[in-house]
Amino acid sequence: MGTEETAVVRVKGGSIRSKLVFVRDTFGEEAEQEFVDLLEEHGVGVVLEASWYDYKLFDRILRAIADRHFGGKLAGLRAVGRFSARYALNTTYQAFLNARDIHGFLRRLARLHSRYYDQGKLILAQKQQTRYEITLIGQPVYYETDMQVAAGFYAGAAEMMSCRDVSCQAQILTGRVVFDLHWVE
Numbered sequence: 001m002g003t004e005e006t007a008v009v010r011v012k013g014g015s016i017r018s019k020l021v022f023v024r025d026t027f028g029e030e031a032e033q034e035f036v037d038l039l040e041e042h043g044v045g046v047v048l049e050a051s052w053y054d055y056k057l058f059d060r061i062l063r064a065i066a067d068r069h070f071g072g073k074l075a076g077l078r079a080v081g082r083f084s085a086r087y088a089l090n091t092t093y094q095a096f097l098n099a100r101d102i103h104g105f106l107r108r109l110a111r112l113h114s115r116y117y118d119q120g121k122l123i124l125a126q127k128q129q130t131r132y133e134i135t136l137i138g139q140p141v142y143y144e145t146d147m148q149v150a151a152g153f154y155a156g157a158a159e160m161m162s163c164r165d166v167s168c169q170a171q172i173l174t175g176r177v178v179f180d181l182h183w184v185e
Helices: 013-027 029-041 055-069 074-089 094-099 102-107 109-116 144-160
Strands: 010-012 052-054 121-128 131-137 164-173 176-184
Touching: 010 013, 010 055, 010 109, 013 029, 013 052, 013 055, 013 074, 029 055, 052 055, 055 074, 055 144, 074 094, 074 144, 094 102, 102 109, 102 121, 102 144, 109 121, 144 164, 144 176
Parallel strands: none
Antiparallel strands: 010 052, 121 131, 131 176, 164 176
16 A cells, blocks of 8 residues: 655665565575565665665565565564564664663654655654654655554564563554554653
C-alpha cells in the first residue's frame, strides 16, 4: 500500500545491507543468496552501504522476505526492524546504546532518518514521558513494508535502551505515516 508516486525516492545501501545480514543470520547463507540473486536481477551487484538505491527495490526486497520467511505476512517484518535496531545500535550508533537515553535517541531520529532516506521528513512529538508520536511526511510514496520495519526498529531501539513493555503502533495515512511508540520505564 503506498501513496501516489511522483518522484524517485531512494534509500541508503545500509538499509538494504542490514536486511541481507538479517536473512543470513536468521535463515542461513543459502537464504541470503536468494536475495543477492534478486538484487542482481534488478541490476545491483554489490550493495554499498553509503550508496543510494531505489525505494521500490527496497520494497521488493522486504516483500520477498515477508513472502519467503513470514508466510506473506508483512507484520513479520517487525522482526527485521528489531534486528536492524540491534545492528545499528551495536555498530554505527553505539553511542546511543551506551548512553541508554531513549529520549536523546528519539530527539535525534530526524537526523538519522535523513541519512537513510533522500526525501521526506521525520517529526517527533512527545505526548507523555513514555509516549512519542513519530510522523513521516514529505515522501511521494510510503510502503507498508517499510512501515512495519520502522515500527520494529523503533520498538527494538527502545527495548535495547531498557524500556519495558514497548509497543509501536503504525498506520499509513494520506501523505504521511504515523507511529505511536510507548513503553514502561
